[in-house]
Amino acid sequence: MPKLAHLTSIAHNLADSLSSGCGFMIGKYDMDIHGEAAASKEGFIDVDFLSGETAGGRVSASLAAAIERYREELPELCHRHKVDVADFGALKVRFGGAGLDRYCVVTVKDRRGRSSVDEYRGSPAARVKILDALGRVRSR
Known part of the structure; x- marks a missing residue:
């Protein structure tokens, strides 16, 4: 069973690829x-990379086809990382904002039920860091 951090890394790569608009894979x-998210009344688009489904703002036919391609390529990406797509219990990303304010929130759950939620901003997508009450850097 891979570590949750390994699954989170794969999810971040998918999110960053779609976020950048350059889907090399x-x-x-x-x-x-x-x-598309900014133009929608909801202001965000949620993508489930395991099912290929979206929620929130409507997506164009072109974007829906791209999301479906990511879903189809996910098993191969997992294979290259020496994990099985079945190791994911959930792999969802919320995309919102535009320009310099773009963000994505990556939610990963492994098949044991452990989960991680990380927020990334900008392009390339960089993790948002915050300080806790003791002044230590923590991911949000």
Whole structure:
């Protein structure tokens, strides 16, 4: 069973790829999920990479096809990382904002039920760091 951090790393790579609009792993280079999210009344788009389903703002046919390609390529990406796609209990990302304010919130659960939620901002997607009450850096 892979560590949760390994699964989270794979999820971040997927989120960053879709967020950047340059989907090298799927051969599609003209995606703008943040633009579509910002243009929606909801202001965000949730993507479930395991099912290929979305929620929140509506997605264009082109973006829906790209998300489906990510779902199809996920088992191969997992294989390259020496994990099984079945090791994921959940792999969801919320995309929102636009321009310099773009963000994605990556939620991962492993098949044992352990979970991780990390927020990333910008492009490339960098983890948001906060200080706790003792002045230590903590991920949000």
